[in-house]
Structures are given as structure tokens and as C-alpha cells.
Amino acid sequence: MATEYIMGIPVEYGTPEQVSDRVVRVMCRNPSPYTYTGTGTYLVGAGDNLAIIDPGPMMPEHGEAILKAAGTRTISHILVTHTHIDHSPLSGWLAAKTGAPVYAYGPHGAGRKGGLEEEEVEAGADKAFTPDILLKDGDRLEGDDWTLRAIHTPGHTANHLCFMLEEEKTLFSGDHIMGWATTVISPPDGDMRDYLKSLARVIEEAPDRLLPTHGPAVEGPKRFVRGIITHRRMREGQIMALLEEGPMTIDIMVSRMYKDVDKRLHGAAARSVFGHLIALVDEGRVATDGPPRLMSEYRLS
Secondary structure, X not given: OOOOOOOOOOOOEOOOEEOOOOEEEEEOOOOEOOOEOOOEEEEEOOOOEEEEEOOOOOOHHHHHHHHHHHOOOEEEEEEOOOOEOOOOOHHHHHHHHHOOOEEEOOOOOOOOOOOOOHHHOOOOEXXXXXXXXXXXXXXEEEOOOOEEEEEEOOOOOOOOEEXXXXXXXXXXXXXXXXXXXXXXXXXXXXXXXXHHHHHHHHHHHOOOEXXXXXXXXXXOOXXXXXXHHHHHHHHHHHHHHHHOOOOEEHHHHHHHHOOOOOHXXXXXXXXXXXXXXXHHHHOOOEEEOOOOOOOOEEEEO
16 A cells, blocks of 8 residues: 655745634745745644644744734644754744743653764754653643644654644644655654554544644545555565665665655655664664664675
């Protein structure tokens, strides 16, 4: 079962878009090969108080668009799914403007298992981020007409949270699941086995809809999420098949596995392949000399 990604959605930057009775989205003008059309910041609540999910990058003009969309209503909660520079940096600016506390699982690296060298840390981390209030799995936040439940979904990052809007059975999925592309799993903060477990958790939660921070909504997501799991298993199968030909480095694997993919994304693809290989080494199916590294040569055990 292949995942069918949703592309070509129209975008109006800075203009509030009514997504549901309780949810408005404001798009940030930061499109890129990694953010697709940009960061989508969500305003949750139809009453007098609002929760903001993923304020976005440090672009004050986007912050002003969020404030304009809120109007006279009070922003009472600022929620961050995870600490990447297209999601969390504006939270401090918005908190200073509104007085609302910032909620997240923790600073970058919170929940990480460790075991890899610092040189392997991925680009794009917001290491300056510190939340005002820490959230753990199952914590609930409430407003006039909304309840958001935190669901810890490590994989893309160790501190990644999704938020379930209980009244609408809508899951704000951050970068954990996106409708337009495969999520990058970049060690050491990214963990492939944790990611697959977190995908299974989303299926168990049975949301009616996913609202990722980038790209379109995913309706009826159970089949879509199962397709992502199948895709990841197929990638592992590709890696094992390549290694049957003999020892190989990640750059060679990527050049063959992603030959039809925009080369600007090959760096991210290499890190996801690295994530698969770490898991395969841990399971004893693949071997390398010394600890797994991005530049290591890998072989079948």
C-alpha cells in the first residue's frame, strides 16, 4: 500500500484560513524544499481565548499576522510541537507580546536516548528554546470551547508532541506526519524505531483528521499512516537489498535509492537512511566498524 501524497495546494500568506469551526490557520512566508509552502500556524478556539500551535520561525511579520487573526481575543496558550527553527523560535516573541506561557515537551534534545557523537547533530535545531511549562504524554490544556491533549510522539525529534483537539478528533501532527512528503528522521535526535512506534500510536488514537504544520490536512488518516509504515519498511528492504551486493556507504545508497528525488533533498534523505541503519545495526542485521556514523561503510551481519 503506497502513500499518496497531496501536492499543489493554494496558499495565501498571512491571511486567516478557516479550517474548522474551532481552527484557523495562518501561513508563514517561508517556503522551502523542507517546509513545502511554509509553516502553518494554528489558532485553536472559537471563544474568547485561543491556543496557538507552532508559532513558526523568527519572522515578526508572521507574528503580526497571528495577532491580527486573533483580533480582540486572548491568546492564553502557546504550544510548540518540537524544537526546529521553522516551528519554535517565534514563541518567545509571541509570549512577550501576549503574556501567554509557552508549552512544550522540553528544550531540544529532551527525551533523547544518546549514544551518538555530537558531530552527528542535525541542522535546523532551535537550541535556544526553553518552554515556560513542560508537558508530558496525556497532559490536557483547556479553553472556552476546546481541549488539547498532548501525545508524545518521538521519532522526528525526541521531544516531538502531537496535540489532539478532543472536541473535533483532530490531531495537530507537527512534522510527525505530513500530507505532502515523508518526514525526515535525522539522528541523533531522530530515532527510526521510536518513529514507527509513534506512528502505531497515532493509529491507536484514531483521529478523524490530521492537521500537519506543513502542507494539507489528511482526512481519514488511518490508511495514510499505515502507508507511511509500509513505506518505511520498504526503505529498510531496499537498504538490505543493496547491502547484499557488498559493503556500501550511505552516499552510494542515497544516489541509488533517491535517484529521482530533488538533489537538494539528498542530505535529508542520507540522514533518514542513517536512521534506518542505526536501527538495523542495533538489531544485529547490519554491521559497521565502530559506532554507526554518517560516513561509515555498512555491510550485512
